[in-house]
Amino acid sequence: MPVPHTWLGIAADDPFGPGTLPYGVFSTGDGRPPRVGVAAGAWVLDLAAAAYAQDAPFAEAVDAPVLDPLMAQGPETWRQVRESLTAWLTDPAFETALRPHLVERASVRMHLPFTVGDYVDFYSSQHHAANLGRILRPGQPSLPANWKHLPLGYHGRSGTVVVSGTGIARPMGQRKPPSAEDPEFGPSARLDIEAEVGFVVGVPAPGGGVPVSGFAEHVFGVFLVNDWSARDLQAWENMPLGPFLGKSFATSVSPWVVPLDALQEARVAPPERDPAPVEYLRDVPGDPWGLDLQLEVRINGEPVARPPFAQMYWTPAQQLAHLTVNGASLRTGDMYASGTVSGPEKEQRGSLIELSWNGEEPVELADGSTRAFLEDGDTVTIAATARGPGVSVIGLGEVTGRVLPAQG
Template identity: 65%
Template sequence: MTTVSAATWLDVPADHPFGIATLPYGVFGTASDPDPRVGVAISDLILDLAPAVRVLAPELAPAVAGPSLDTLLAAGPRAWSRVRALVTTWLTDAGYSDRLAPHLVPARDAVMHLPFTVADYVDFYASEQHATNLGRMFRPGQDPLTPNWKHLPIGYHGRAGTVVGSGTDVVRPSGQRRGADGEITFGPSARLDIEAELGFVVGTPSRLGAPVDLARFDEHVFGACLVNDWSARDIQAWEYVPLGPFLGKSFATSVSPWIVPLAALEPARVPPPARTVPLLPYLDDAATPPWGLDVRLEVRLNGHVVSRPRFEGMYWTPAQMLAHLTANGASLRTGDLYASGTISGERPDQRGSLIELSWGGAEPLRLPDGTTRTFLEDGDEVVISASAPGADGAVIGFGEVRGRILPAHQAPR
């Protein structure tokens, strides 16, 4: 029998991913009140934050007024810490139960929204295993990693306007492709893929021209979420030389509705893998507290588990990604989102993309229902979930990010 956490006056199972140790932030509405507003998840409930704060901490009301997390993100670390501490107190002190009860909404009644306005979107390529697997496929007989890979976090600047909330259907993209015979055609992608990733949400902006060093990572990043960076591999393969991903990536990137604050992830911090080449000073984290994270993902395709990637094996940490992103003086804006790139491990069942799971289509993936996949088919649904260890055996949950593939639109004439 699952025990109930004594830390909160609510009936919350001790191993619930949205227990008192998590308290993630999202934006929701209901049928009776559809206006988007900020909420904090606790078990199977959502605390409607704005009315609770107006009554119990009115000085913080502007930061959580909604209709998105934007204002809270911009309020900075002191406000983040204050709000989290207050919500924790309210949910652990039974003296607040009568005042909070009217503001607790069953999660089943909520409609979740994209939680923040995405200012910019950058996607990295931080998994050595993923980069090695793709290098072996595309450059057989050569070093699978490019010469720069272990010297800097490689990334590309994506399209913020096509970052969508979990549950948004994804229309199969069309684009130019080059066939094995060299013929160039335009049409729906035949190699539509997923990328299981962790994303990081920027709250505090930075000044143009001023890099953000490793030690200031948690002054700027509010929290983490799940990302599925959908990828059209055939379109990408034809277009990416010499400037990198474009239409093969920009059609949709899905994010989870809940943002887990960095404070909740403190117990999950782990050292990154041993580095095999010296790093330049701005990326050298040997003397700073580590920002590797023990986050465990699960990828389901049509309800079947196909992969269990683990973030702890990522070569580059989110702090290093942020330091490199701003190393040239590029400024941060509230709502910037950057993602890790595909999370893949050493074992075949830890690969975070179909191109790896099917080895470029050469080894079809067999599902438990007897069907096979190399890449996504119309009607397929992908669900990515994740959790991390918390203090005293708690589970830190990320919720899930899901998306279903719809047929391509008719090609333009």
């Protein structure tokens, strides 16, 4: 299916071309409150202003400082908005009416795009889980006994989810170096990143479970996540209840949410599962929700890893099914993340604990410096793209954060 041309003159390979049309929340510094926008090439369209100008039936749903009202409307409205946007931006008859509602993307400030409800982080890359098993449990099976039977995850802290560009203060906490007899208190010395993909719920579910087949009826869109991790804090606190302070200090998300409809060409079959999943986790034949996304991790502007999302063992549809199978409810704005994305090759590992093999093989940067873990002043950026219709590229934008000194 060819990508339509736009009167904005957007190149066919622009990651924010007419095949992407991601949603975000922006402000322009003119005193007006944040509002919903749609990225189109180098521009942002003020969606509510455009909708009112065209007397669109969904104008009130997009007239808000967050995406929540639009997300709650459901797939029929989501498709209606996207079809309208495509028509408005490709038919020259709309140019005169819509030009006044466009602003340059480089000039806007981006905000957290939705009100975060609950936050769950999964652990669904077999390569990542196996690497951590080899690093942290040498001589034992690399995967926990339950790993291939269900998508493992933990509940994160929604109140510290921040938008891309927010500075990340090095967390304080307890850590116990192997050589120490007692734990110490201070700033984390092993600050890490995790390159992940996030999914946000639009349509609520009061409980009772969302089947794998119901994924697209409830999930509004996709974005990027950096699940910052203090490995030394995490190691000391992890027994027996799992991640806590080593994870809860900050989770960064990209400002643009890409609708699922933009990723139809990127859908692929997930890896073969052995053993076969139990019934509620089985893929729907002919309706795969593996996604062929190519991530890139950069430290201070330099690429250090390119994790492939297509190799994730558990799909986002299976993650949602598992998240709700016990009767847990869904609310608009609930988000969940894939877990660290890693591939089989060293340059495909989505965290520094893997890239440096727990500090034994530091990553060398172009300026000659090395990183086992992050230093104050480091800037981490995670970007991602996917294949779109024809020769087009679907961009998920970037999530960026700069490490600040500890505040304690």
